[in-house]
Structures are given as structure tokens and as C-alpha cells.
Amino acid sequence: xxxxxxxxxxxxxxxxxxxxxxxxxxxxxxxxxxxxxxxxxxxxxxxxxxxxxxxxxxxxxxxxxxxxxxxxxxxxxxxxxxxxxxxxxxxxxxxxxxxxxxxxxxxxxxxxxxxxxxxxxxxxxxxxxxxxxxxxxxxxxxxxxxxxxxxxxxxxxxxxxxxxxxxxxxxxxxxxxxxxxxxxxxxxxxxxxxxxxxxxxxxxxxxxxxxxxxxxxxxxxxxxxxxxxxxxxxxxxxxxxxxxxxxxxxxxxxxxxxxxxxxxxxxxxxxxxxxxxxxxxxxxxxxxxxxxxxxxxxxxxxxxxxxxxxxxxxxxxxxxxxxxxxxxxxxxxxxxxxxxxxxxxxxxxxxxxxxxxxxxxxxxxxxxxxxxxxxxxxxxxxxxxxxxxxxxxxxxxxxxxxxxxxxxxxxxxxxxxxxxxxxxxxxxxxxxxxxxxxxxxxxxxxxxxxxxxxxxxxxxxxxxxxxxxxxxxxxxxxxxxxxxxxxxxxxxxxxxxxxxxxxxxxxxxxxxx
Ligand code: SF4
Ligand code: SF4
Numbered sequence: 001x002x003x004x005x006x007x008x009x010x011x012x013x014x015x016x017x018x019x020x021x022x023x024x025x026x027x028x029x030x031x032x033x034x035x036x037x038x039x040x041x042x043x044x045x046x047x048x049x050x051x052x053x054x055x056x057x058x059x060x061x062x063x064x065x066x067x068x069x070x071x072x073x074x075x076x077x078x079x080x081x082x083x084x085x086x087x088x089x090x091x092x093x094x095x096x097x098x099x100x101x102x103x104x105x106x107x108x109x110x111x112x113x114x115x116x117x118x119x120x121x122x123x124x125x126x127x128x129x130x131x132x133x134x135x136x137x138x139x140x141x142x143x144x145x146x147x148x149x150x151x152x153x154x155x156x157x158x159x160x161x162x163x164x165x166x167x168x169x170x171x172x173x174x175x176x177x178x179x180x181x182x183x184x185x186x187x188x189x190x191x192x193x194x195x196x197x198x199x200x201x202x203x204x205x206x207x208x209x210x211x212x213x214x215x216x217x218x219x220x221x222x223x224x225x226x227x228x229x230x231x232x233x234x235x236x237x238x239x240x241x242x243x244x245x246x247x248x249x250x251x252x253x254x255x256x257x258x259x260x261x262x263x264x265x266x267x268x269x270x271x272x273x274x275x276x277x278x279x280x281x282x283x284x285x286x287x288x289x290x291x292x293x294x295x296x297x298x299x300x301x302x303x304x305x306x307x308x309x310x311x312x313x314x315x316x317x318x319x320x321x322x323x324x325x326x327x328x329x330x331x332x333x334x335x336x337x338x339x340x341x342x343x344x345x346x347x348x349x350x351x352x353x354x355x356x357x358x359x360x361x362x363x364x365x366x367x368x369x370x371x372x373x374x375x376x377x378x379x380x381x382x383x384x385x386x387x388x389x390x391x392x393x394x395x396x397x398x399x400x401x402x403x404x405x406x407x408x409x410x411x412x413x414x415x416x417x418x419x420x421x422x423x424x425x426x427x428x429x430x431x432x433x434x435x436x437x438x439x440x441x442x443x444x445x446x447x448x449x450x451x452x453x454x455x456x457x458x459x460x461x462x463x464x465x466x467x468x469x470x471x472x473x474x475x476x477x478x479x480x481x482x483x484x485x486x487x488x489x490x491x492x493x494x495x496x497x498x499x500x501x502x503x504x505x506x507x508x509x510x511x512x513x
Contacts, residue, residue, distance in 0.1 A: 002203075002231060005251040007244045009382040010236040011415045013170050013335065015209060020294040020301045022173035023180045023212055027305050028291075028318050030077055034102040034309030036062065037089045040348040041137035042144045043069030045098065054081045058110035059285055062100055065132065071145045072135045075102060076287035076307035078109040090331045090348055092431070094341035102309065113283035124150075124196040127280055134279035135286045135349075140164060140175075140240075140269030141332065143350040146276065149268070150196050152261035158197045159264040162249060163190050163273055165206040165213065166240030169333035172353040174290040175270045177303040179206065179213035182274055183220035189273030191224060192280050197266055202228045205245050209235040237335065238413035242267045244382050256406055271352075291347055293319040295356035297326035306347050312354055313343040321356060327364065330355040334362060335414040369422040377416035377426060383409045387416035387426050394433035399440060402433055410434075 039045035046063035050056060056075045063073040083101035088094060116122055116130070132147035152158055163186065167175040179186060190202050204221065206214050214232050221228035233239065233248050243254045245267065252263050260267055268276075271289060278284040287308055294301040299320025306315065312329065330337040331345075332353055347354075355362075377387035386405060393401040410430050417426045 002229060002249070003251075004231060004233040004248050007236075007239065007247050007382050008384045009380045009415060010238065011380050011418055012235075013237055013418060015235075016171045016294075017173050017176070017209070019171065019296070020173045020292045020303060022176040022210075022303065024302060025177060025181055025290065025305055026302045028307070028310060028315060030104050030106060030108065030307065031310050031314040032104060033082075033311070034076055034079070034104060034307060035087055035311060035344075035346040036073060036076075036100045036102060036309040037087070037097045037346065037348060038063050038073060038100065039089075039097055040073070040143065040308070040350065041071045042142065043067070043071070043148075046070055046073050048084065048100070050081050050100070052081050052084055055079070055105075056081065056102070058108060059113055059287065060111055062102075065135075065145075069145055069148055071137050071147075072133065072285075073100075074135055074285040074287050076309055077102075077104050078107055079104040088342050088345050090340060090345045090351060092338040099346070113285075115279070115281040115283040119192055119280050120195065124198070127192065127196050130283075131276055131279055134275070134284070136272060136275045136279060137286075137349050138269060139271035139275065139289060139349060139352070141336070141350050141352055143348075146268070146272055149266060150193070152197065152259075152266050156261055156264055158199045158261070158266055160201045160203060160250070160266075161190060161194045161197060161199050162245060162260075162265060162267045163202065163204045163270055164240060164242065164245055164267050165204055165210070165217065165270050166245055167210070168207060168235070168237045168240040169335050169337075169353075170237070171294050171355055172292045172333050173294075174292045174303055174352050176210045176213045177292075178270050178274060178290055179210070180216050183213075183216040184223075185274045185277050186217070186270045187220040187224050187228065187273075188281070189275070189277035190228070190268070191226060192276055193266070193268055193273065194226060199266070200226060202226065203249050204228065204230040205249050206230060206232055207235040207239060208232045238382055238411065238415060241382060241411045241413060243409075243411070256409055286349065289347070289349065289351070291315070291351055292353040293356070294353065295326070296358045296361045297322050297356040306351075308349060309346045311344055311346050312340065315347070315354060316343060316356065319356075325358040326356055327359050328357075330357070330362075335418065336412060365425070366423050368424045371422055371424060374421060376419040376421065380415040380419045382413060382415060383411060385410060390433075391424060391426050391429055394429040397433070397436060399437055402437065407433060407437070 044066040047066045048063050049061050058075055058077045060075045061072055062075055065072045079102045082103045086096040087099040089097045128147050128150050136146040137143045165175055165179050194202050204217050217230045221230050231249055246260055246265055247253055254260055275286045290303055291306045292303050329340040331340050371388055381387055389405055390407055412427050414427045
């Protein structure tokens with residue numbers, strides 16, 4: 001049994017996990033219409049492969065990946081494509097994105113699919129390609145294309161795969177449920193990932209507030225074909241941050257600006273492991289996911305199997321929404337989630353929870369007061385940052401100081417905001433500051449590129465001018481050399497003589513005498 005380690009900071013908000021009855025999977029059914037954004041992952045949006053009016057089968061490719069950092073999109077059921085247009089998508093800014101609307105025919109007809117008969121005999125690159133083709137993006141919330149993460153061994157040799165079953169965010173129980181119900185699939189998915197990465201060691205990290213999931217995972221891991229260890233550790237938010245979990249399970253710290261791969265470690269989510277198993281063993285693309293529908297404004301909270309593209313307003317009906325009780329819808333949990341501007345947005349590959357609280361349950365935060373420099377935020381920060389300093393620099397839009405104070409290490413966990421007695425929405429400032437820095441870096445890349453293009457053009461023009469000048473000089477020198485040798489008439493003198501003769505001939509013709 002390995003020792004577990006502690007992390008700096010952290011908090012203990014009310015868990016509220018029992019509300020969604022973890023351990024049971026409910027079926028959300030097929031809505032009349034699905035809305036499928038072409039961008040449900042980090043990277044370039046996928047490229048459409050179907051048009052309006054086309055009938056498709058479940059599992060059929062709707063949009064292909066556009067480059068390495070992109071994933072394809074597949075039909076979650078059979079139906080007809082009825083629109084392709086911008087629609088609101090789940091995003092803190094309430095932005096719109098190109099979406100494909102699928103009118104479901106209710107027949108749920110699927111393409112025939114099959115997986116690898118024995119994946120242990122397949123080369124890693126073949127399996128990575130199958131994972132890419134299945135459209136899998138990290139299901140813990142980040143949405144990074146899984147196939148790209150599996151290229152980590154190109155960066156450094158890998159030795160450990162961690163399956164992150166922490167799910168430390170209050171209210172959410174989708175991973176807990178998956179671990180209780182589909183532990184064997186998670187373990188098989190983890191073994192496939194370990195085979196691809198060439199690692200011998202698999203660690204499953206689970207907080208000790210999930211005893212049923214721990215028991216199920218231990219039983220499943222006992223039957224695995226390679227060393228697997230299920231590690232329980234004390235419940236504390238946000239132990240599920242990738243860097244925090246690595247420190248808890250291994251005692252090692254991912255350096256600032258670094259990646260787990262720099263330590264020879266890759267982390268994956270239990271849902272991603274199941275999606276990998278389904279793609280490799282059954283040839284099934286990612287078309288649905290487990291979503292926790294919870295909050296006291298729902299009569300039937302629970303963990304629902306939901307087809308991607310299902311509008312949240314449909315799910316609210318399924319879960320018995322009581323509108324009088326509710327003021328806001330939250331995509332994700334109360335700590336890291338964001339308020340949705342519209343219930344028409346669909347479930348996407350990164351949707352792990354829809355929180356529908358009553359006003360009494362999760363009151364609207366009071367107005368922010370001035371910072372009293374109490375330092376509680378720094379004590380709570382799991383990344384050992386100075387949140388109040390970051391807050392000042394974010395307000396001042398001081399990019400240099402924000403970078404010097406390691407804003408990029410902020411995992412946006414919200415622990416600082418949660419403890420702040422002045423109710424300052426600190427994370428919102430950090431998100432805006434990160435956006436500002438990303439925009440300014442993108443702008444610098446754009447201006448560096450156009451400066452590079454301008455300089456290359458100037459250089460080419462100078463080369464061409466110099467080459468033309470050199471040719472002229474060479475011709476002049478050759479002519480002068482010839483004239484000096486007396487071997488040929490001077491071309492300039494000859495041209496003058498020809499012009500003179502022509503003029504005299506014209507004068508003679510016009511003189512009748
Ligand atoms: S917790 Fe709030 S009030 Fe206290 S130092 Fe941090 S930002 Fe200021
Ligand atoms: S949101 Fe960022 S600054 Fe605040 S506690 Fe979390 S990691 Fe630290």
C-alpha cells in the first residue's frame with residue numbers, strides 16, 4: 001500500500017452528494033431534437049461531413065477532426081439533419097457556435113460497429129488512431145483530445161497512469177456512480193491506456209467519501225492483468241486538480257509551467273477510461289455521457305445517461321424541474337461551474353453536471369466589499385499562490401506581474417473566493433485576466449507573423465533588385481570589354497548610327513528634287 005501525501009490549502013464546503021443518489025444510472029431518453037456543437041473540445045472545431053436534409057444513423061460520422069488537436073463528432077441516434085447554424089453553447093460568455101440540429105426519428109437505428117478482438121496484440125499507434133476516430137475528449141471537464149494526450153511518451157518515458165476518481169466538487173456524483181456501476185469497464189479502459197502509454201503502474205485515486213466506489217474499484221482492480229492500486233485519501237476540495245492529485249498520490253510536484261508528462265505521469269478521468277474501452281472493444285464512438293442532474297429545484301435528481309446534444313430544457317423536464325424554486329442554472333458544480341444564460345444549450349462532451357439549486361440552497365452572492373487583506377485566500381489556495389495579489393494585478397491588467405505571480409498555475413478552483421469574507425469573485429478576475437493574456441499572446445503571434453512576412457518580402461525585393469543590378473553591370477562590362485578588344489562595334493554607337501541613317505532616308509524620300 002502506497003502512502004498518500006497532503007497538499008497546501010484546500011477547503012471543506014458542504015458536499016451535498018447524497019442528493020443525486022450516487023450508484024444508480026437513469027436513462028434520460030431520446031429528446032425530439034439534438035443540438036450538436038462542432039466544437040465540444042479544446043482545439044479546432046470539426047469539419048461537417050453531412051448536410052441539411054440528410055438522414056443519418058446512430059454512430060455515423062457527422063463532422064471530421066480538423067487536424068491533430070481536434071476530434072470528430074458522431075450522431076447520438078438516428079434522424080435527419082434539419083439545420084446547421086450558430087446556436088448558444090454552454091460557455092461562461094454565453095457565446096454561440098456552429099451547431100448541427102438533428103431531428104431524432106425515435107427509431108435509434110445504429111451503424112454496425114465492432115472493436116478489436118484482442119487489443120493486447122495491437123500496436124499503440126493503431127489503438128490511438130481508433131481512440132481519435134471515436135471522438136473522445138477528456139470527460140472530466142477539460143475536453144482535451146484524448147489521442148493527443150496519449151502522445152505523451154514522445155515527450156518523456158511514462159511510468160504511471162493515474163485514473164482520477166476524486167470528483168471533489170460538491171454535488172457532482174457522475175464519476176462516483178460510474179465507479180460503482182462500471183468499475184470493470186474503467187479498469188479495462190485503464191489497462192488499454194496503460195498498454196498504449198507503455199506504463200506498468202496504474203493508480204486509481206478516490207476520495208474517502210466514496211466507500212461504495214472504493215469497494216467496487218478494489219474488486220475490479222484485483223482482476224486486472226497488470227499492477228493496479230486503488231488509493232483512498234482524505235476528502236478535501238480541490239484534491240481532484242490534476243497537479244494536486246499527483247502530489248497526493250506520489251508526493252511529486254509538477255513544476256510551474258510543466259505538465260504531468262514531465263514527471264512520466266498521465267492522468268485520465270474514469271469516464272474517459274470507459275469511453276476508451278467502448279471504442280476499442282466495441283468500436284463505439286463517444287455519443288453519450290453520464291450527467292449529474294441535481295439541486296433542490298429538481299423533483300427527480302440523479303445520474304442520467306444523456307445523449308450528447310440533448311437540450312438542458314429537455315433534461316429539466318425529465319428531472320422534474322420546479323421553476324418557482326430556482327433563479328439560475330449552473331453548468332458544472334458550485335465551485336468551478338458557470339451560470340448558463342439559456343436552458344436551450346445542449347449537453348456536450350464536457351458536461352458532468354447541471355446544478356439547479358433553490359435560492360435558499362445557493363443564495364445569490366452578496367455584493368463584493370473591499371479587500372481587508374485577511375490572507376484567508378492565500379491559506380486556502382492549493383496552488384500556493386497569492387490570490388489577493390493576483391486580484392490587484394488582474395484589476396490593474398498588469399500582465400507582467402500576473403505572469404510573475406504564476407497566474408497560469410491557478411486551477412480556477414474557487415477556494416479563494418469561497419473563503420473570502422469580502423465576497424470578492426476572485427476567480428472571475430483570474431479567468432478574465434487569463435483571457436486577456438491569451439488574447440495578447442495571440443495578438444503578438446499574429447503581429448510577429450505579419451512582421452516576419454513583411455521582412456521576408458523586403459528581403460526578396462532587395463535580392464531581386466540586387467540581382468537585376470548585377471545582370472546590368474555584367475552586360476555593361478561585357479560590352480565594354482568587347483569594344484576595348486575592337487572585336488565588335490559599340491552597341492550604343494551602332495544604335496545612334498542606325499537612327500541617324502533612318503532619319504536621313506526619311507528626309508530623302510520627302511524631298512522630290
Ligand atoms: S480573502 Fe478576500 S479579503 Fe481576505 S485577503 Fe483575500 S481577497 Fe482580500
Ligand atoms: S482559484 Fe486559483 S488562486 Fe484561487 S484558490 Fe484556486 S488555484 Fe488558488
